[in-house]
Amino acid sequence: MAIKSLRILCDIELPEETIRVWDGSGGPFIDLDGNRYRPAQFTEDALQSIEAAINGEAYTLALSLISVTQSAADSIWDYDETTSVQGSPFVLKLQFMDDTEQPDGDPIVVFTGEIDNLDVADESSADGIKSVVNLEVTNLFTLRTVTNGAVLSDVDQRARSAVLNPSAADDQFCKRVPLMRDATIKWPNW
Template sequence: MAIKSLRVLCRIEFPSKTFRMWDGAGPYLDANGDIWVGARLTEGLDQIESAMNGEASTLMLSMSGVDQAVSDLAYEDMEAGEVIDAKVQLLIQPCDEWDQPVGDPEVKFTGFVDNMPSDDSVSGDQVVSTLVLEVRNRFDLRTLVSGAVLSDVDQRARSKVLNPGAPADRFAERIPGLVDKQIVWPRFS
């Protein structure tokens, strides 16, 4: 089967429940029998693309038109202190010419919630809920204060804590070898 379209899916794993949302209208039933609720990703589509391409270490994800029951549960979890560090995944689901899923969705971004401000507004006689997720991923911890030095040992320890099943982060392994290096600028005559 040929892939004709893609769906952007967002899975949020709170301790009490897993929320599944997709960028569209109405419910969506996947091949595993899970129901994904329709929501509009109103802001941050360029941020989503950057996050999926590995170019962003943080993500601001805004979802409008979220079902009231989902919004209420998210608010209750926020009040209970269960939202911070909840796992967020952005997935891509390939679809055929009839918008039916082809294969399993592919995880493109995994991060953890830092904050979740929400807003409810009234449109006519309906309440429109908007959730904003401020999400960080494991590379967010690479940022340093001014003047600090990133060490290989520290980076490997961070990666072991943040992603225990993955190979060690080798990002800074050449840093110790650069300590005694001298850079000589070319002299042009």
């Protein structure tokens, strides 16, 4: 069977439950493991953030879920007030679908992180009140920057790398970058 489409799946592992959503409308989506994903709609900015995160260009992922019912948004806000969701794991996956819109293989994990902030905003329009749930998710690369915006020193980077990847070899990134200054780029001669 040929792959016809893909679905963006999000697993939000809160302290007491796991919320699963997929980008789209319609009914729920059931994956191969039997997990049920609720439909949600991401804003256009959220889809661009997801694209940047998948391409490794972002270390912070900002998601905004629109078309959330006011009761669901209220329950999310109440939950965050009683049990902090900060630090909860977040997983973003891509699920390929076959020509019958059934899952084709296991989903591919493309971004993992922790929830840094959550807020709920209500917007009123002629159609009524719509709620927007905003999530800010950070991953381990956030640790590369210091609060004042400066980049970590070589010593700090090596120490941080040893903590994050204890089984990896010593981080040589800061030693190799200055060597690139003296390298010559040779363009192909067509």
